[in-house]
Amino acid sequence: MLIEVGHFALVLSLIISVLLIVVPSIGLYQNKTSLAQLARPLVWAQGFWIALAFFILMSAFLSNDFSVKYVADNSNTQLPLLFKASAVWGSHEGSLLLWVFVLSLWTVAVSIFSKRIPSDLINQTLVVLGAISFGFLLFLLFTSNPFERLMMPPLEGRELNPLLQDFGLAVHPPMLYMGYVGLAIPFAFVLSALIRGQLDSTWIRWTRPWALVSWSFLTVGITLGSWWAYYELGWGGWWFWDPVENASFMPWLVATALVHSLSVSEKRGAFKQWTVLLAIGGFSLSLLGTFLVRSGVLTSVHAFATDPTRGLFILIFLFIVIGGSLILYTWRSSLLQQSNPFSLLSRETGLLINNILLVTAMLSVLLGTLYPLILDTLNLGKISVGAPYFNAVFVPIMIPGVIALAVFPYVRWKKDSLSRVFNLLKFEWICVVLLTFLSWVFITDNIFVLVAVGLFIWVVNHVLVLFIKRLRSKAKLSMSFIGMILAHLGIAVFVLGATVTTQLGIEKDIKMNIGETQTIAGHDFVFNGVSPHSKENYSGFIGDITVFKNTKKVAQLSPEKRYYQTGMPMTEASIDPSITRDLYVALGEGLGGGAWSVRIYYKPLVRWIWLGGLMIALGALFAAIDRRYFLRVKS
Amino acid sequence: MILAWQFIIMIALSCAFFAWFLFRPISQNISGDESNIAINQQRQDELISDINQGLIADDQYQTAESEIVNTLATELRPDTKKSIAIKPLPWTLAIILIFGILSLGIYSQLAPKMIPSGNSLSEPLSMSDSIERLQSFIEKNPGDFQALKMLGLAQIGIGNINESIEAFERAYLINSKDIDLLLQFASAIAASQDGQFDGKSKVLIDEALSLDPQSIQVLYFSGIVAAHGGNLNGAIEFWEKALYLMSNDHPDRNIIEEALGTVLNLQVK
Numbered sequence: 001m002l003i004e005v006g007h008f009a010l011v012l013s014l015i016i017s018v019l020l021i022v023v024p025s026i027g028l029y030q031n032k033t034s035l036a037q038l039a040r041p042l043v044w045a046q047g048f049w050i051a052l053a054f055f056i057l058m059s060a061f062l063s064n065d066f067s068v069k070y071v072a073d074n075s076n077t078q079l080p081l082l083f084k085a086s087a088v089w090g091s092h093e094g095s096l097l098l099w100v101f102v103l104s105l106w107t108v109a110v111s112i113f114s115k116r117i118p119s120d121l122i123n124q125t126l127v128v129l130g131a132i133s134f135g136f137l138l139f140l141l142f143t144s145n146p147f148e149r150l151m152m153p154p155l156e157g158r159e160l161n162p163l164l165q166d167f168g169l170a171v172h173p174p175m176l177y178m179g180y181v182g183l184a185i186p187f188a189f190v191l192s193a194l195i196r197g198q199l200d201s202t203w204i205r206w207t208r209p210w211a212l213v214s215w216s217f218l219t220v221g222i223t224l225g226s227w228w229a230y231y232e233l234g235w236g237g238w239w240f241w242d243p244v245e246n247a248s249f250m251p252w253l254v255a256t257a258l259v260h261s262l263s264v265s266e267k268r269g270a271f272k273q274w275t276v277l278l279a280i281g282g283f284s285l286s287l288l289g290t291f292l293v294r295s296g297v298l299t300s301v302h303a304f305a306t307d308p309t310r311g312l313f314i315l316i317f318l319f320i321v322i323g324g325s326l327i328l329y330t331w332r333s334s335l336l337q338q339s340n341p342f343s344l345l346s347r348e349t350g351l352l353i354n355n356i357l358l359v360t361a362m363l364s365v366l367l368g369t370l371y372p373l374i375l376d377t378l379n380l381g382k383i384s385v386g387a388p389y390f391n392a393v394f395v396p397i398m399i400p401g402v403i404a405l406a407v408f409p410y411v412r413w414k415k416d417s418l419s420r421v422f423n424l425l426k427f428e429w430i431c432v433v434l435l436t437f438l439s440w441v442f443i444t445d446n447i448f449v450l451v452a453v454g455l456f457i458w459v460v461n462h463v464l465v466l467f468i469k470r471l472r473s474k475a476k477l478s479m480s481f482i483g484m485i486l487a488h489l490g491i492a493v494f495v496l497g498a499t500v501t502t503q504l505g506i507e508k509d510i511k512m513n514i515g516e517t518q519t520i521a522g523h524d525f526v527f528n529g530v531s532p533h534s535k536e537n538y539s540g541f542i543g544d545i546t547v548f549k550n551t552k553k554v555a556q557l558s559p560e561k562r563y564y565q566t567g568m569p570m571t572e573a574s575i576d577p578s579i580t581r582d583l584y585v586a587l588g589e590g591l592g593g594g595a596w597s598v599r600i601y602y603k604p605l606v607r608w609i610w611l612g613g614l615m616i617a618l619g620a621l622f623a624a625i626d627r628r629y630f631l632r633v634k635s
Numbered sequence: 636m637i638l639a640w641q642f643i644i645m646i647a648l649s650c651a652f653f654a655w656f657l658f659r660p661i662s663q664n665i666s667g668d669e670s671n672i673a674i675n676q677q678r679q680d681e682l683i684s685d686i687n688q689g690l691i692a693d694d695q696y697q698t699a700e701s702e703i704v705n706t707l708a709t710e711l712r713p714d715t716k717k718s719i720a721i722k723p724l725p726w727t728l729a730i731i732l733i734f735g736i737l738s739l740g741i742y743s744q745l746a747p748k749m750i751p752s753g754n755s756l757s758e759p760l761s762m763s764d765s766i767e768r769l770q771s772f773i774e775k776n777p778g779d780f781q782a783l784k785m786l787g788l789a790q791i792g793i794g795n796i797n798e799s800i801e802a803f804e805r806a807y808l809i810n811s812k813d814i815d816l817l818l819q820f821a822s823a824i825a826a827s828q829d830g831q832f833d834g835k836s837k838v839l840i841d842e843a844l845s846l847d848p849q850s851i852q853v854l855y856f857s858g859i860v861a862a863h864g865g866n867l868n869g870a871i872e873f874w875e876k877a878l879y880l881m882s883n884d885h886p887d888r889n890i891i892e893e894a895l896g897t898v899l900n901l902q903v904k
Contacts (some may be wrong), residue, residue, distance in 0.1 A: 001641075001763050004746070008642050011742045012649060015734055019653075023730070033718040034660040035726070041656040045649050067762045067792040078830065118670045119663040141745055149762075155791055155822040156830070200710040201674040202667060267681070268699075269706050340702045347690075413685065414695040473688045563897065628677060 006056030007147035009049040020130030039126040047108040076157035086170040093146035124192035168228030176221030182214025187283035216620035223613030234571030234586040236601040247289030253362040343415040350408025452499035459492035480626035487619025497608025521602040559587040817843040
């Protein structure tokens with residue numbers, strides 16, 4: 001009975017989204033305030049019904065209600081409680097409900113934290129968000145209903161994909177969706193400014209905190225995904241350039257450009273056209289990602305089983321969103337012409353370079369992701385574009401970006417002189433060269449690592465110098481400034497972690513007999529054997545490996561090989577983590593006579609990759625709570 | 636019927652909520668001009684702070700300040716339009732009407748049609764409603780084998796395993812030679828024993844096998860019993876036979892192939 005209530009709640013949400021588009025619009029255009037002001041109550045009611053539907057589906061999973069087809073297809077009585085709850089978004093229908101739920105959370109948040117925003121702007125923004133939720137609710141109800149009942153319910157449900165039976169499923173998709181869907185907010189602000197024809201200081205001011213928060217969530221989501229892939233897939237990798245990973249990375253690159261572009265538009269009134277295009281681009285790319293995952297054009301661990309109707313629906317929606325936004329942009333382009341001038345050497349130029357590099361990087365990833373699909377669609381053959389292409393194209397584009405990050409915070413707004421900047425950087429360059437030289441002498445001669453070390457030292461140096469200068473000037477340390485230096489430091493930490501683990505990591509794929517020892521990076525791995533192991537929803541084998549360093553025991557590792565009900569074998573790596581290195585062991589196949597194939601990895605500084613990601617996300621959150629966004633206005 | 640009332644309550648609650656805000660609208664926030672003035676004043680303050688920290692050159696200060704003033708000048712739009720008051724009642728009635736008709740209309744198109752009842756063919760029934768109806772039917776017809784079997788299935792569908800076993804037990808007393816019943820009964824018992832097909836559950840499947848050794852379903856379940864008992868070769872034999880008897884496009888073929896694959900895998904290990 002509850003299931004039908006959940007289904008009906010979604011229908012009510014759909015009708016409310018229609019009302020949200022129509023009623024406040026009438027109010028805005030006929031100057032009937034009472035109707036325009038109905039936008040917020042409509043958003044709250046919609047949020048309530050969508051939340052109810054979401055939690056009803058979750059309760060169906062928790063109570064093993066296999067009369068619901070989606071539950072029967074993705075859960076069973078043996079599944080642990082946490083995985084039952086997270087199985088709600090383990091497949092297409094539920095994940096789309098999560099998408100709609102997250103969109104409603106964002107919309108409600110915008111409606112609540114909007115007291116400092118002019119009513120017309122906020123009501124128009126809520127109307128745009130209502131139109132987006134209308135599209136997704138239509139898609140959900142007509143092609144992907146999660147509340148479909150089975151005439152004859154099975155006694156037991158199916159197995160949730162074993163790859164998804166992990167804590168990662170509980171946290172990675174919700175965080176990623178918070179970021180993905182959150183990009184709808186800057187998009188809605190931009191569109192409402194274009195519709196109203198008021199591209200003033202207000203919309204720029206209020207777009208930035210929302211862009212920062214959604215960018216922060218997207219960063220956390222991608223970071224968690226990378227961490228999950230690292231320990232779950234058993235290959236020890238942290239980024240695979242999988243097309244679906246790229247689908248979330250492209251909006252991230254554009255959102256990164258957007259938050260920087262917004263800072264110039266907000267502070268100096270420049271780059272408005274660029275900012276508008278980036279906001280439209282960010283959300284369009286998040287829709288493109290949705291299309292790629294759900295249309296069936298991709299084969300990936302992330303891609304859901306799909307049918308062409310769904311793909312076609314999203315494609316039409318994508319065209320409406322991009323086409324409609326660009327038409328609006330063209331219509332209002334005359335209002336975006338005004339831009340305050342700046343010289344070639346200025347901080348504005350630095351941020352422009354940052355934007356160009358990020359967008360170029362995004363286009364290179366887009367090309368590598370879509371090119372095989374386009375060839376395949378046109379029957380021109382099948383090709384695979386993988387890590388070699390992306391590493392060769394993406395990394396050289398981003399290196400100047402990191403250098404710009406270390407230089408331009410020193411450069412003044414509007415205009416600066418080369419000699420002043422050179423004088424300021426002299427000390428830093430001496431530091432960088434000296435410390436990099438010492439690294440070459442004492443640590444490694446790997447050129448890539450030395451470049452990363454040099455960049456790391458440079459960025460850390462500039463952060464420290466900026467911090468000290470700010471303290472000396474006795475100016476207040478704003479959250480925005482703290483956020484910036486934290487995020488820049490996060491980039492440096494990430495770059496160093498990624499380079500060191502890729503260049504200096506060691507991997508061994510070997511056969512080990514009981515009692516045998518393998519030495520890797522000064523660590524002795526002793527194989528003590530394998531024993532049978534089972535839990536409620538799987539059975540398999542668990543290995544026992546002791547690690548010694550200089551005869552002192554440093555870790556006891558227990559990698560697993562699991563067989564779930566579907567018969568799908570799963571490798572569960574065992575990791576001894578630390579801030580300087582990870583010891584990573586994955587069990588392969590039994591080779592008879594007690595011998596097993598074992599993969600052993602030594603991963604120096606691998607944790608820095610995710611630490612860097614979290615620092616970037618935290619930096620964005622700090623910047624989003626800067627006091628300028630708590631502006632008090634007297635009427 | 637109960638569902639229809641729930642839906643009406645949901646519609647009524649929503650409409651009452653909207654009506655409340657039509658009669659008592661939320662007060663307006665600041666105007667666009669007030670917001671732009673405040674933001675540009677703040678920009679001027681930041682500009683002073685920037686020059687104190689050396690983030691902008693002294694000779695650029697005047698230019699930057701005049702840019703702020705010019706920006707504000709272009710943004711100010713004195714609002715001469717007066718808000719038009721509305722009559723909330725007609726709007727409330729219109730919303731109630733549109734909301735009610737559209738939501739029920741769309742739901743009637745989307746709702747899954749469950750077990751059709753004699754009274755209302757178009758009204759969807761939930762599983763709990765179906766159980767209630769079956770129970771009242773069985774009270775009047777306690778010897779109806781099909782109804783008891785249906786009740787057992789429906790009970791397990793909503794997780795009432797003990798009630799399901801009870802219903803199957805009664806059906807079994809009426810007809811112990813029905814293959815479907817034997818398998819469903821065995822599955823319900825297994826569900827109550829953490830998925831273990833042993834004890835009475837195994838006995839029932841053995842009975843079904845003796846009644847029809849060529850039945851695909853019976854062979855599938857016999858394979859499960861064998862696998863649970865550690866007899867992997869026996870399980871493989873049953874499932875290979877079931878696959879042999881099945882057509883290539885049989886909808887259950889994948890399930891048996893998957894099970895066979897699992898056991899073959901385990902045997903290799």
